[in-house]
Amino acid sequence: MHDPERFGAAGPAAPTAVAAGCTSTPRRLHHHDQQAYVWSRVHVNPSPSGVPGEAAQSLVPPPRSGAASVVVQDKLYVFGGYGGGTGRLDDFYAFDFRTCSWEEVQVLSEEKPGCRENNGVVVLSARDQSIILFGGYNGHRWLNDLWKFDIATQRWICLEESSPDMVNAMVNEEDETNAAGMGMPQQVVNASTTSQRPSCRFGYVSVVYDNKLVLWGGFDGQRWLNDMYVYDFGSSLWSQVQQCGTLPSIRSCPASAAEGKYLYIQGGYDGLERKEDFFVCSLDTYTWTQMPNLGRTPSPRYFHSCVMHSNKLFMYGGYSGSQRLGDMFAYDFETNHWSEVDCSSGDSPGGRSSLIAQVHENNLYIFAGYNGQTVLNDMYKCRLRPIGIPSPSLLNDFRRLINDPETADVCFLVEGREVHAHKAILAARSQYFRAMLFNGHMRESSDNSPVEIRDVSHPVFCKVLEYLYTDTVCDATLEVGIHLMVASELFMLDRLKSICEDLIRGEISTENVINILVASHQHNALGLKEIALDFILQHLSDAKIQGGLTELKSEPDLLIEILKLSSLQPVTPFARRLGNATQHQVLSPGTEQQPSQAQQVRLFNAHPAPQEQQPLWRVDWR
Missing domain, CATH: 3.30.710.10 (Potassium Channel Kv1.1; Chain A)
Known part of the structure; x- marks a missing residue:
């Protein structure tokens, strides 16, 4: 009837320790930061205490699975769940995506929902930012009460209490005696006036559309369901919906997501087998259609989660009946194909069921769940599409x-x-x-x-x-x-x-190096002159270089400099001729006197180059 490992009398193993909060260190944006499907663990920042002078404290909700969650603006709200050894929970937390910190939601009303798990919460509307909660399982009975939390006033209002006459056979005398202790309200506000309301249940699908709460399927303690009910917030009335099209079979705990007027469900469990089929309901006509299940489809599972983002449905985790799954799939509505998402990049969450999965901006956030041994309270995020960074x-x-x-x-x-x-x-x-x-x-x-x-x-x-x-x-x-x-x-x-x-x-080339040398010398461009001299010395035997040197009549200092530098190079015929002309005919025996510039020019011209030099490329400096 249910997962014995999940609901065993002894419960799951001891809860995992709360991860220490820390602030991420700023880092340079690298190329891999632009990729999609990169997982990273979310490091939680300390939360302000609210008391002047009191240091901020790191706050993370206790471990849990099967908790209800919804995103309102920039906050993830989490209610209840199953805490393992601590039983079912009725605590209420909010995670601020901007500050990356948790806080316990302050509730100013005396009445509030009791402990429960595997119920759903939804947002009423963008204008009326109220959180709607229905039913679930409190460890003793299945519920069908209806609650509304006003974020602005921080108050819970019970719209309908759970129906005693609709509680299944698991309710005993002790349960009824202790009902008030499990959060049952003393007073009911705006209760509906119709008996046509959904039975007690958990593991159902819920969504708000056109100012109406829509419920589908689930498990009531005895039966798996595929019925649909609508609660009209304008009239405070329930009504059962006559569904059309190809209805999904009975099941509980499928993954679900909604976008616009479309509600999607995938997988689930009907008491006999885990499901892998995929359906969509058009909420304006309550017409169901089975989606094409093409490509690499997910294996059968339940207690998994899915979200909508960028015309794709992303699905993560779940329970196959033998193991908790850590795989991720994407359904592309343009091609109607499934594909498995590679979760190997970064620090991934690992296998888990009964997890929370929500999208904020471009990231999928995974929080808590059960890995088959431990109830968790860690958080991870995964970028769902590449960041379109424009070119610099x-x-x-x-x-x-x-x-x-x-x-x-x-x-x-x-x-x-x-x-x-x-x-x-x-x-x-x-x-x-x-x-x-x-x-x-x-x-x-x-x-x-x-x-x-x-x-x-x-x-x-x-x-x-x-x-x-x-x-x-x-x-x-x-x-x-x-x-x-x-x-x-x-x-x-x-x-x-x-x-x-x-x-x-x-x-630089043999055709232009002489003019470059002259220009650098005249303008005292020492770096350029060094480049030209290096090139000349490397090509001193070239006929064009030799011919160009014969024209250095206006810069005889350059000839002397080339001669000194060439003495460190292998001796070429031209260098020998240049050396003979300056050393034997200018310098007098027994003296160290250098020849005048006029003497240098006359002697060098007396030793013509072996080949005529063509007209050289000239530099007009201005």
């Missing part, structure tokens, strides 16, 4: 600010043209501009006339701003890279200098 836009947003006169607060004059910028960005990115704009080296900020920039061309200065705003430089040619490297030294931008060096190293 910071670079593009900042790029739009370059030379934007509408938002700029400083103006530069470069080659007679105005360039607009933002002081805060320039100062944050460059010590040079911080000193210029805020330390009195240039014009005061109150002066609106443009700040003149010399020794840099307008296109190159715009590229400098691009780097300062975006930390990158796009579409840079070799010539731009050369100019930009010189500017980076002027503005003391080491990273930009390294970017330019990397560009030049990839583009």
Whole structure:
């Protein structure tokens, strides 16, 4: 008739210890945080005590299974359940999703529902935020009382008490004598005036639709049911519904979920077998339809839970008759297919039945339940869909600010043209501009006339701003890279200098290295000069390099520098010729005097290169 392991006289094993509350440490968002179906254990934060000067305390409800739950705004409300050795419960808790903390709900009314499990609670409406509770099982009898909790006033109101004449044969004289001690009300408010009400039961399905409480199925202590009743909150009357279509067979403890006018149930137990079928009821006509059970379907089970989210029904856990299940399935209403969800990512809840499952925003929360040995009070959450993180836009947003006169607060004059910028960005990115704009080296900020920039061309200065705003430089040619490297030294931008060096190293060739060397020498671009000298020494025997060196008449110091550096390299015929010309014909025997620049040029020209050099690529620095 029922699960002997679940309702055995000795009850489940001793309850598990309450998990210690802690605050999560902030962490960087990694790529895996965008994935769906990643489980994590919820670490509960301490709850404020409400007493000035008293420290917050970590509060977690005691272990339980078969508790009733509902989400109202940003809170999960949990009522009652089965506590194992502590029996059935009548406590009332709320979990705040925003603060990740539990609190015991303060009830200001004297009357309240008694201990029970496997009953349901639902929210009346978004406007009238009241919690509706019906029936259940208190360890002695099955119930059909109806209660309403007003969240605003924190009061329970009994709409209907449980019917003594409808209690099943398990009720004995002692039960009736002690009824008042189990929370039965002394006074009934707004009791219905009809006898056409549902029998006492637990393990039923409940939902609110069109200001009516809809009940379906369950177990009344003797029979498994598939009847449907409706309670109209406007008239305070019950009525039995004539259902249409393909009705589900009798059962209790199926998983259920509702969205709009549709109520879904899956699985359950009819006293003989566990179910795996899947049905939907259209609540505007009370018409049932059996859903296609395609794909990888869940195994038969009951005491499981399901939720609706993003046009999918997610189902977790349950009892197969031999084990508590820890699998998870998703039903896609677009394809009418089941698929098993991989629960291996992260810290998953493990197998359990009679659990609480609710959705808040993009997460499925699992709380409490029974794992076959222990009644639980742990909580887990699982992201149900990938977080759609948009592509980063910071670079593009900042790029739009370059030379934007509408938002700029400083103006530069470069080659007679105005360039607009933002002081805060320039100062944050460059010590040079911080000193210029805020330390009195240039014009005061109150002066609106443009700040003149010399020794840099307008296109190159715009590229400098691009780097300062975006930390990158796009579409840079070799010539731009050369100019930009010189500017980076002027503005003391080491990273930009390294970017330019990397560009030049990839583009330098025997055709342009001499001009690059001359330009770097003239503008004291030491990093660029080092790149050019390294390349020349590595290709000193190349005919184009040799021909280019013969044209260094205007920069004889470079010839001497190349000679000194080449002495550390393997001697090539050209290096030997260069060395002979400068050492044997210029230096007098027994002296250390260096030749004059004019002598160096005459002697080097007296030793022509073996091949004519083609006209070289020239750098116009401005």
